Amino acid sequence: MGEEDSAQIIGIPDELCMKAGMSATWRSGNKLGVFAHKHMSVNSDDKKSNFHPCDSQVYFLQPEVILFSPILRKLVNESNGVFISIRKIKSLNTGEIRPELVKHSKQYRSILRACVESLQDDIEKINNQEQKLITQNYLTIFYNIECVWHLTEILYVNTIPGDVIVPQFVEWIRFHFPSRGLMAMKILAKKTIGAEETNSNYWESVIGCALHGKLDAVRALLLLHSKADDQAFITADNILRTMPIYNVYGGYSINEFTMRWKHWQLDLSSNLECKTFIVDHNLEKLMMLVSGDESVLWDYASEYTEAWYELLAAKLLYSSPCCKQAELSRHANNIADKWPANRNLDQTILALMESDLHQVIKEIQYMNDNGWFAAHLTDLLYNCEQLNIIDKNQINVTDLLHESLILDYATTLMNNSSLWQCGASYLEYCPNQGMTRLELLLQTIPLDSEAKIKKIIDLAKKNNMNNVVASICKIQGIKCIKKNRLGNALAWALKAQDGPFATYIADKFLNKYAETGELECRDLLENLGASMLTSDRLTFLGKYCEFHQMYEIGEFKEAARLLVSLIISNLTPKYFWSILLTDAIPLLEAEDIILSSDDTFTLMSCAEEHGDDPKFEDKLEIFRYAVARNLARALNFEGCQI
Structure with missing residues (x-):
């Protein structure tokens, strides 16, 4: 089918489109979005649209992809x-x-x-x-x-070797045009003498097999003829049996084979001149075909063929059995010119033969x-x-x-x-534009399952597409935040190693704790490990969670060390100072001395700088009393130690 024949008109069943007009825009891939649109220009009247308000539809068009079947x-x-x-x-x-x-x-x-x-x-x-x-x-x-x-x-x-293509070409014809061979097998299976009288397809099968070089089948069919014992048929059988067939591994050079073949052809021509096969018209035509008579090829044998290349195979086999690929174009054009080769397949095969x-x-x-x-x-x-x-x-x-x-x-x-991974594997082997195309297309794949998202991210990481990983993880993280699933959101941020996004989520955790007094997703936060270094705010959150863990299991000295390290780290968000100072009060008032005098002075300095938070106002006096009491105990204890 030519390009001009493949055009197709598609109707859009939309009344609004009929009245106003249509426009279209490309969507992802090969999809086209078509919608109602009133075309305006600089010369159009500036007035209110006649189509407002209205219900508008968008129609998506794309070519059929049979590979998706x-x-x-x-x-x-x-x-x-x-x-x-x-x-x-x-x-x-x-x-x-x-x-x-x-x-x-x-x-x-x-x-x-x-x-x-x-x-x-x-x-x-x-x-x-x-x-x-x-x-x-x-x-x-x-x-x-x-x-x-x-x-x-x-x-x-x-x-x-030798570039002689006839044997392989004839095999190709036999493989792709098996109908005459199958017809011959049915006749031979019956083993009926006088087959030409009982079967109307007899000579069609004989000629068809001859065109494909199936001389053994031709001989077997001739033996079923009612005149098989006639000298003409015996001579024909002998000639067909002794016909030289070129084989690159047959032990003969091309020159030696050519001499043998010409000698055989001379013998056949002599029998034709002597009218040896005149007893049967079809037999004579068959032997003329085998002798390489091109007129018989067209006038008699062509009606038994489906395509011109069947005739080409016969012409090469019986006229130029040592034809090389360089000569194929000339022979092919001689045959194709006489045959109406309008099919796309015919044109493709001719182009192949023309190199x-x-x-x-x-x-x-x-x-x-x-x-x-x-x-x-x-x-x-x-x-x-x-x-x-x-x-x-x-x-x-x-x-x-x-x-x-x-x-x-x-x-x-x-x-x-379902096939996007398969497509991606092709793009990975395109050195010039493959990675750019893959990077763009990965971001258009619908993220409709966790398994698919994981596969996309793994593929992006494999090809060092960090921006694709960050983009997908951020999309998933925001979805989790909207569903109030902060732990999952943080997991996505860590997967992308996205510092700003991790900071944003860590702030969500800290703000929620500041409002409710509860830390969510403790298991995740307590096992951040090196991931907490993704951002300063996440580091603060991880260490603060660790402080709570130490406090709850009674490791007060370790908890105090962590609290002081948070205070002097300069990582504390402004809204969280009052919470750290409040957390210090139980440690200051513990029966044992947990905070040293230096730690206490650090807390005092912090309270002077950040104690003006309204949330800490009602605890300020208690904090000062606890600091003074702990400082006195700590100084006394440290003095005795010296």
Whole structure:
């Protein structure tokens, strides 16, 4: 399908849009928001709108992404594994990696073949006609993709010594056009002599097998002919049996094989000139086809083919069995010019044979597979060093094109709530724009579960995206604060190592304590450890919580030490001085001397500086009395100690 044929008109069923007009804006990913909008300009009348007040709707439009269909999830996930594996072999291998890349290409094809078979099975089970058509469309798309990938592998990835491509090309034809072979198997299974009389598809099967180079099947079918014992059929069988088939590992050089093949062809031509096969019109046409007679190929055999490349395979096999890839373009164009190749698949295959990979990439982007094929095939060719794209300004854009296709595919996956991690793994291997794109897209993912948030944060940390971690943690922390869950909010702030946010939450804890006299989330605060160093205010909160812990278990001297250290640390918020001074009173009035004279002088100095807080006014006299009493006891005790 051409680009101009893919345009689609979508109706918006909105009366307000019809009256006022419409506008649109891009949302995240490939989503478009469409809404009613009265278009105004500098020349428009300045008057009150006729549409106010009104109920306005926003319509979200986005192209269908078939990869999000559950039946195609396996394809997406498994191909992602192969993509990452290619990166690993590149990083670990310093030698020739082409054999490994061939294995990975076959893995991609195996995944595609499994997908095609799964779709075929599903079509048989679906009763809903609309769903059946959708699945049939998926099947067509991925069958075509597998077909093109297989040929690309033959021509550009799994190249063989000598570069003779005919044997592999014929195998490709047999694999993707199996109908005549299956027809022949049904006829052969019956083992009926005179099969041409009982089966109307007999000669179609014979010619179809001959076009695909299945000469053993052709010979077996000819043995079922009612005239099989005739000398013409015996001669035909002998000629077909002795036809040389080139094999790079067959022990013959190309020159030796060519001599053997020409000798065989000369023998066949001699029999044709002597009218050896004239006893049966179809037999004669068959032997003329095998002799390489191109007129028979078009006038007789073409009606038994589904695509022009079937004819090309026969032409190469019987006329140029040692054809190399460099010569393939000429032969392909000779055949394709006579065949109405309007399908996207036909144009793609012709571009492959012409070694025009730039055109191939353009064509495969019209296959409606949301970029899966273009991204993975281009990546394989790039790693095989077979991709060399020059733009119209004669600038090499291979690297840019390679990365661009992967970016587009990854961005599509990032818009799915289940496949975003898969998309992120592609972006991590895009050296130029991957990290920037990943950083932007991670912040657009809906934070709808704790597990997903953890995965996003872990991925951001792995790629040193500290601002993404801080942003997500702050969003989650604010949500927790709104739900009055300060402990969870503090945990998010610590996860992000966000000092200002941790200070804000610590203030929330201290203010709440100042109002209620209760410290929340004691377990968390008592086990902050080194995390309390995230901010000064959090350090103060952690130490103050530790002071309470020591006081409650009766470690009064340690509690007093902590209290004095808080007072002299200069970390105390202004609203909390009265609370620290109040906490000192029980320690000053304890039966044992807990605070030294130096500690007492520190408390006196603090009271002079901060004791004017209205909240401490009613406790000031008690505090002064306790200070005087403790100072006297401390000085007396310390004097005796000396």
